[in-house]
Amino acid sequence: xxxxxxxxxxxxxxxxxxxxxxxxxxxxxxxxxxxxxxxxxxxxxxxxxxxxxxxxxxxxxxxxxxxxxxxxxxxxxxxxxxxxxxxxxxxxxxxxxxxxxxxxxxxxxxxxxxxxxxxxxxxxxxxxxxxxxxxxxxxxxxxxxxxxxxxxxxxxxxxxxxxxxxxxxxxxxxxxxxxxxxxxxxxxxxxxxxxxxxxxxxxxxxxxxxxxxxxxxxxxxxxxxxxxxxxxxxxxxxxxxxxxxxxxxxxxxxxxxxxxxxxxxxxxxxxxxxxxxxxxxxxxxxxxxxxxxxxxxxxxxxxxxxxxxxxxxxxxxxxxxxxxxxxxxxxxxxxxxxxxxxxxxxxxxxxxxxxxxxxxxx
Amino acid sequence: xxxxxxxxxxxxxxxxxxxxxxxxxxxxxxxxxxxxxxxxxxxxxxxxxxxxxxxxxxxxxxxxxxxxxxxxxxxxxxxxxxxxxxxxxxxxxxxxxxxxxxxxxxxxxxxxxxxxxxxxxxxxxxxxxxxxxxxxxxxxxxxxxxxxxxxxxxxxxxxxxxxxxxxxxxxxxxxxxxxxxxxxxxxxxxxxxxxxxxxxxxxxxxxxxxxxxxxxxxxxxxxxxxxxxxxxxxxxxxxxxxxxxxxxx
Ligand SMILES: Cc1ncc(C[n+]2csc(CCOP(=O)(O)OP(=O)(O)O)c2C)c(N)n1
Ligand code: SF4
Ligand SMILES: [Mg+2]
Numbered sequence: 001x002x003x004x005x006x007x008x009x010x011x012x013x014x015x016x017x018x019x020x021x022x023x024x025x026x027x028x029x030x031x032x033x034x035x036x037x038x039x040x041x042x043x044x045x046x047x048x049x050x051x052x053x054x055x056x057x058x059x060x061x062x063x064x065x066x067x068x069x070x071x072x073x074x075x076x077x078x079x080x081x082x083x084x085x086x087x088x089x090x091x092x093x094x095x096x097x098x099x100x101x102x103x104x105x106x107x108x109x110x111x112x113x114x115x116x117x118x119x120x121x122x123x124x125x126x127x128x129x130x131x132x133x134x135x136x137x138x139x140x141x142x143x144x145x146x147x148x149x150x151x152x153x154x155x156x157x158x159x160x161x162x163x164x165x166x167x168x169x170x171x172x173x174x175x176x177x178x179x180x181x182x183x184x185x186x187x188x189x190x191x192x193x194x195x196x197x198x199x200x201x202x203x204x205x206x207x208x209x210x211x212x213x214x215x216x217x218x219x220x221x222x223x224x225x226x227x228x229x230x231x232x233x234x235x236x237x238x239x240x241x242x243x244x245x246x247x248x249x250x251x252x253x254x255x256x257x258x259x260x261x262x263x264x265x266x267x268x269x270x271x272x273x274x275x276x277x278x279x280x281x282x283x284x285x286x287x288x289x290x291x292x293x294x295x296x297x298x299x300x301x302x303x304x305x306x307x308x309x310x311x312x313x314x315x316x317x318x319x320x321x322x323x324x325x326x327x328x329x330x331x332x333x334x335x336x337x338x339x340x341x342x343x344x345x346x347x348x349x350x351x352x353x354x355x356x357x358x359x360x361x362x
Numbered sequence: 363x364x365x366x367x368x369x370x371x372x373x374x375x376x377x378x379x380x381x382x383x384x385x386x387x388x389x390x391x392x393x394x395x396x397x398x399x400x401x402x403x404x405x406x407x408x409x410x411x412x413x414x415x416x417x418x419x420x421x422x423x424x425x426x427x428x429x430x431x432x433x434x435x436x437x438x439x440x441x442x443x444x445x446x447x448x449x450x451x452x453x454x455x456x457x458x459x460x461x462x463x464x465x466x467x468x469x470x471x472x473x474x475x476x477x478x479x480x481x482x483x484x485x486x487x488x489x490x491x492x493x494x495x496x497x498x499x500x501x502x503x504x505x506x507x508x509x510x511x512x513x514x515x516x517x518x519x520x521x522x523x524x525x526x527x528x529x530x531x532x533x534x535x536x537x538x539x540x541x542x543x544x545x546x547x548x549x550x551x552x553x554x555x556x557x558x559x560x561x562x563x564x565x566x567x568x569x570x571x572x573x574x575x576x577x578x579x580x581x582x583x584x585x586x587x588x589x590x591x592x593x594x595x596x597x598x599x600x601x602x603x604x605x606x607x608x609x610x611x
Contacts (some may be wrong), residue, residue: 076408076449202446
């Protein structure tokens with residue numbers, strides 16, 4: 001496959017452009033997608049760049065089709081991805097559910113927009129519940145929540161590897177701000193950095209002659225008996241739990257000694273980071289914890305941060321009405337730290353919002 | 363003892379198959395199996411089935427097979443074919459899957475002239491879920507959700523799939539309607555539909571008029587009568603469009 005980036009380059013671009021470059025650099029061969037704001041430019045850049053590197057694209061009739069065509073491509077052993085947002089993410093829960101059931105290594109980039117319903121085309125963190133636990137399953141998915149363009153680039157590359165290594169559907173959860181904003185980052189060829197790209201392989205459409213040197217493959221997602229399904233789900237759950245410690249990622253700052261622990265994810269963690277520094281300068285012992293993987297969730301690490309910091313209070317801040325809050329509480333059940341929240345559904349959060357809130361808590 | 367010849371591409375561990383006695387699915391899949399053998403495409407065929415009674419064919423063939431959600435077989439086949447054009451993709455679905463819940467996929471893949479082959483079994487009802495109305499249910503026909511007979515004033519007239527697909531598609535498309543009552547003709551249509559994909563001409567579609575004695579609640583004679591008389595009157599059999607039209611067929 002033709003190299004896309006020969007040496008590391010400084011770039012100044014939007015998150016959507018970043019996403020297209022990352023998918024190219026990761027060796028994605030196919031994108032299937034359907035237009036929706038604020039994700040559109042991922043497709044726009046991909047359709048401009050892809051033909052130059054012999055990669056493919058199809059604008060499908062809807063998100064159901066985008067998700068299912070992507071599931072077809074990965075079954076055939078081809079590195080494929082899609083991108084969507086909001087109502088499109090809702091429709092894609094059907095194919096994502098099938099990907100969970102059939103362990104399909106598809107990658108989806110989600111640029112969250114305001115909800116519920118059509119909401120806004122701008123920004124939110126309201127697709128956390130949908131992306132982590134959407135569908136009629138058990139949330140057997142891997143979800144990276146990025147905060148910067150550099151992370152978008154890094155985690156899209158990593159996301160393809162996670163998907164193909166572990167065979168769980170994988171999501172890179174961005175948002176409209178990250179999608180549309182321009183900022184500096186480095187783009188690079190993963191192999192040049194020593195990142196080995198996991199080889200893809202076909203689940204169907206395999207080499208060889210049936211009955212001579214191979215058996216036919218019969219993939220399915222429906223079972224006749226309760227016990228059959230039970231066995232499959234229990235096996236998947238066990239595998240998911242086993243690999244989770246290898247996948248979990250988080251970030252923390254000043255958790256050695258604190259009065260208040262601020263928990264945020266994605267782009268809001270940039271405001272939290274600034275707020276912690278400002279509060280410390282004013283003599284308030286604030287600290288910062290951020291799950292990078294929302295599924296699996298860094299529960300053990302967060303419990304440790306609570307213990308070692310000695311913090312008596314926790315603030316959960318998010319651009320949603322309690323989606324990270326619910327996720328966090330279910331993961332740290334039993335902790336006695338007092339939890340307060342700052343919910344700003346569908347609007348941005350800046351350091352000032354967090355600083356004011358923390359001061360009101362102490 | 364003489365046993366009926368079994369297509370080589372059938373997967374024997376899953377036989378005997380699970381369709382009801384008198385069901386047309388088995389005949390259709392026999393024709394398809396023979397065609398796969400004759401075209402020698404078993405190793406590179408991807409057979410995809412929908413949810414509906416077509417699901418009972420998920421391990422029917424000794425071909426790589428995949429099964430998806432109700433109505434979504436078409437996009438899965440499209441995704442595979444575009445990613446790996448050397449594979450032969452066959453989507454197998456019911457009239458509910460193709461004409462109702464998955465109609466947007468059928469229509470748009472036809473318009474895009476996707477190089478997949480789709481076989482749609484028209485049994486005038488939703489077989490698997492217990493005999494509700496399908497888009498193909500005949501006017502006056504009783505089903506579980508039209509217990510007094512389908513009233514076109516309330517629910518319209520039967521969907522004419524091949525007719526609308528023939529209108530929608532461009533030159534490379536192959537569109538036909540066969541019936542399990544005319545086995546040789548049906549097999550020829552299925553073969554043409556696959557040849558059309560192999561030649562890379564475009565979208566290929568065969569609707570198959572089929573039987574569902576279980577939900578029709580008919581005996582053998584009534585079943586055959588409904589298929590040959592009532593259904594064929596509403597749904598004329600034949601090739602509606604073929605780019606292969608030059609030589610013998
Ligand atoms: C999203 C969704 N809705 C409904 C169903 C239930 N369902 C299963 S099969 C079927 C109808 C099948 O009818 P058809 O496609 O005509 O196939 P047949 O059984 O007649 O061969 C329905 C509605 C489902 N599986 N998924
Ligand atoms: S319910 Fe009808 S279509 Fe389904 S297997 Fe039985 S006869 Fe065939
Ligand atoms: Mg039917």
